Amino acid sequence: MVVRLLLGLIFVLVAFAVVRALAPARAALAGIVLGAGAVVLVALNRQAITSVEFWAGLCGFAAILSALLIVIHPNPMVSVLFLIVNLFSVALFYLILNAQFLAAIQVIVYAGAIMVLFLFVVMLLNLKAEEGLRGGGGPQRYGAVVLGGLFAGLMFHALRNRGPRPYFEPGSFDSGFGTARELGRLLFTRYLFAFEAASLLLIAAMIGAVILAKRRIR
Amino acid sequence: MDPTVTRVLAEASVKIALFFGVVLTVIAYMTWVERRVSAWIQDRRGPNRVGPFGLLQPLADGIKFLFKEAITPPHVYRPVYLLAPALIFIPALVTFSVVPIGPTMSLFGRRIPLLIADVDNGILIILAFASMGVYGVALAGWSSNNKYSLMGGLRSSAQLISYELAMGIAIVGVLMATGSLRLTDIVTHQITNGWNALWQLPGFLIFVTAAFAETNRLPFDLPEAETELVAGYHTEYSGMRFSMFYMAEYANMITASALATTLYLGGYHVPGLAALGLPENAAAIVQVLAFCLKVAMFLFVFVWVRWTLPRFRYDQLMNLGWKGLLPIALAHVLWVSFLVLGGRA
Missing domain, CATH: 1.20.120.1200 (NADH-ubiquinone/plastoquinone oxidoreductase chain 6, subunit NuoJ)
Structure with a gap:
């Protein structure tokens, strides 16, 4: 090493x-x-x-x-x-x-x-x-x-x-996991809290940017 | 090689070559249509000397452009200057690959879908490549090292970003109704449930308006406004490179028309065709022709509007985009979601 x-x-x-x-x-x-x-x-x-x-x-x-x-x-x-x-x-x-x-x-x-x-x-x-x-x-x-x-x-x-494992295992592979449907399902069930929290954060950043930019115009 | 792979590759290559050839021919003849229709609108004759009705004019123009001197001004940034025309042209052509122009046909004992790539995220691919179009114009303006070109590039980027947003939100209405991002699903959904334009008229109008802005056509041609900016982002281009910008504009028009047809006018659907009981391949050919007719109608509207409306002022353009189209698009999405919840789709 x-x-x-x-x-x-x-x-x-x-x-x-x-x-x-x-x-x-x-x-x-x-x-x-x-x-x-x-x-x-x-x-x-x-x-x-x-x-x-x-x-x-x-x-x-x-x-x-x-x-x-x-x-x-x-x-x-x-x-x-x-x-x-x-x-x-x-x-x-x-x-x-x-x-x-x-x-x-x-x-x-x-x-x-x-x-x-x-x-x-x-x-x-x-x-x-x-x-x-x-x-x-x-x-x-x-x-x-x-x-x-x-x-x-x-x-x-x-x-x-690196181990002898292949890059991916065809047996455990689910061909639907990358689609919009699957991702949307995960975002709105399992990761709902993180997803909504992130959206709140983005809104806060957006409002903050507008307020900072417009401070001098008023 | 694996025979399945060879067959798939061969089929895709033939389709790509066909689509490419047809789109390029239509681009060439759109220049003729544009000039003849503008002449008709302005009570002139238009190009009518080369061949019957001036039909060989695009050929003569092409030869002329090829033999013209391609001047590279000494003050440009050469690598980007040479790359920019291609960066505008390529996204317009790539987008066409996910548009279905007809149902499946049976040829040589195989069933062949009449589109190049039936991808799961068709709509997203279209939006992705539409957003790539900004780079060509912005970089052409920057690399020309000329303040008029730079102004044109900046204007076009602001315009494309503003109208892309309204366009994307208008498309959301179609997606909610269909429940799929795949363009073939959107067409089949319209075949069973009626065309989207019939009950999503605001979305349709926003999409078409945004398409005019995305293609830099009048009344949204501020990036090349000749009265203010000489010729905007393509001031420093000449010869074939200059004509690449025009080819890109027409390619964008064709793609936008094909998309408007697919998303809102039922794609290749012909009402009442199933009742006639035609054999499969004959019906497919009729449907492809119907698709071409719908696209041609949109292309005519593009030309018609260009020679009818004057150009917007820059602040009017921004106001229309952000204070007009965007709120309407959002309200439209709300309305469509209520309809979808109520069981319309």
Whole structure:
């Protein structure tokens, strides 16, 4: 366990040095190289094109690549676009897991509504392209490297020690559980209190926002 | 590969190719219809030189657009500038994949439903991709690095968000009556219980109004208001990229018309057809034609309204959306829920 955590730490330190040497001018190149590497990995994995694992791998790759590009890319507007791509790939994950309702809601609420807000804010602030990684940082950078390294080590450890269980068990699988009907039934029976409490919270936030915004107009 | 998978893939590919071809052809001919009808409304002749009645005009226009120089101004942000036209066009076409244009047909010994994807969350898919349409316009405006374009992009985002809300709430009435998010269920429900437009008239009118706003058509074409914003978000575009915006507008019109037909006018339903006792495939063809006729009627209304009404002012647009359509839509939902509780549906 400890050895693997240390290995992860070394890996992230090397990756950090590589990105720092390449970015920001070669951010796109770094992305393409990472992408090509992942495609090769998926192809080498030799999963059938109809298998769940193949598509889950593809979506995971898209999610990780877009998440990396959000951070690496020097233009904040493009980062917002990659965040949209990222949310979309998460929605695809939901689809693969048979949660169609959740997938559609993820696209409508996050990729559709919330990201428009982000887009507006970035557009109206008129942020210029960042100076690059050299400009920001400070002490939190070292903390990020150490914690990221520990996390990578943990992931590595978990992947090496995973049990022989398959990803899902066809016997216990209920094909109706992700539909709007099932979800609605659960929300209005078992989780009724949490659901209504959340709606109350949202109303309170909405009224608060209106009062704060209108305070000076009166 | 597994023979079932191959068969399903082949069937879907054929359907996608057919839908795609038909929709693109209709887009091309809508430009001709628009110009001829506008000429008719304004007592002019319109394009009538290329081919009989000017029918080859869309072809000539297409060739012209392809051979025009596609200028990329030096001040644009290139990657997003090139991506934006596609981002408007794709959601409009994807939405069409869940719309049923007819019942099932028996071909080559197999029963084939006349839609691409009969998904459980059809309505949600439509709303999801409708909300994606904002990005194309907003990003086209931003990446052009031009204040007119940016203003157009901002206006369109505000407009789309405001009217999407009223549209979604109007659709809730249909969902409550049907009890399903699947578009084929909505159509079959209307076949047995009568068209939704007959007893949900406010919802129908709100949906159609919001559809005009969602497609950026007059009287809601503020994002490209030429008297104030040159051409709004597509000021800096030329050649085929410029025509992509127009194709997207017509694709959006077709999709909105198909949705209005499916949700409120009974989809492919022809009253009294079952009494004639036609063979299954003949009946299916008649129903597909009826669907096309209903869509064509909506498309004509789109053109008709464009050349009849003047453009709204921006504050009028916002007032109509938030203080007019939204309260009416909410009251309509309440009314429909009482009717549904009372056993209407």
